[in-house]
Amino acid sequence: MKSVICDLVGIEYPIFQGGMAWVSDASLAGAVSKAGGLGIIAAANAPADYVREQIHLVKSQTDKPFGVNVMLMSPYCEDIAKLVIEEHVPVVVTGAGLPTKYMKDWIEAGIKVIPVVPSCNIAKLVERAGASAVIAEGCESGGHIGESTTMSLVPQVCDAVNIPVIAAGGIADGRGIAAAFMLGAKGVQLGTRFLVAKECTIHQNFKNKVLKAKDTDTMTTGESLGHAVRALKNPFTRQFLANENNENMSIEEKEAFGAGALRRAAVDGDEKNGCFMAGQISGLVKKEQTCEEMIKELFAETEKVLEGAKQWLK
Secondary structure: OOOHHHHHHOOOOOEEEOOOOOOOOHHHHHHHHHOOOEEEEEOOOOOHHHHHHHHHHHHHHOOOOEEEEEEOOOOOHHHHHHHHHHOOOOEEEEEOOOOHHHHHHHHHOOOEEEEEEOOHHHHHHHHHOOOOOEEEEOOOOOEEOOOOOHHHHHHHHHHHOOOOEEEEOOOOOHHHHHHHHHOOOOEEEEOHHHHHEOOOOOOHHHHHHHHHOOOOOEEEEOHHHOOOEEEEOOHHHHHHHHHHOOOOOOHHHHHHHHOOHHHHHHOOOOOOOOOOOOOHHHHHOOOOEOHHHHHHHHHHHHHHHHHOHHHHOO
């Protein structure tokens, strides 16, 4: 199944793997790229030496395109911005801020810049700055989220810009991918589904929590602090929400409580004190697979849904 996204970044299937901190390393990104999607390394808050190592590891696995997710609030952002040029990274995906400061240099270096956007205004802004495409991410996603749902955001962004739109948030099977295409998207980005990929190196406790999740098993915290986060319910998220509503705690104390929580989930598998970031679609994720098995199954499902779509209309 091809779309303009495939031609744009040189991939077989129009699917990106989300750049998830403490999750999206070379093992996962390389496997997704080898399977025909776009694997993405998450730079997150990591220093340049770590990201360089991950880039080299992906290059040792495959000669297919891959990307780096640059988190613009990272203290190492300036270093990572230069690194992706030095390492000739084919695609840069950005999040947690506006990438316009770096886009000119990236584009001149031949990098395809594809920012994650939470609104039409930001989508239009990065389009003017030369973005090759945008990722419209709805609040069904795991991790840091905006306010709009995927269903409402994607078609509005598609109408607002003239560059391809990739849909993200609440997509875990062929039905979701088909729906994204019907909304006007030219590709999709999945995060939660890839958490249970066999090549994903997170702790097995994290994978098990996703596999066991029901439709009501995520919650959002941090809204009052200005950075809403969706994660699976557990003692940590419930306590974070209680702290958030505690008028006797300072903002600094509330934020300090959450420091390191994602690492405790992804690396340590700490089911009590970790923050298991995952999307509302977790309840649809039922089995571990290789990235190749996953991607082939996703697009076989998508084709089946699209071919049979007329049966619902009389």
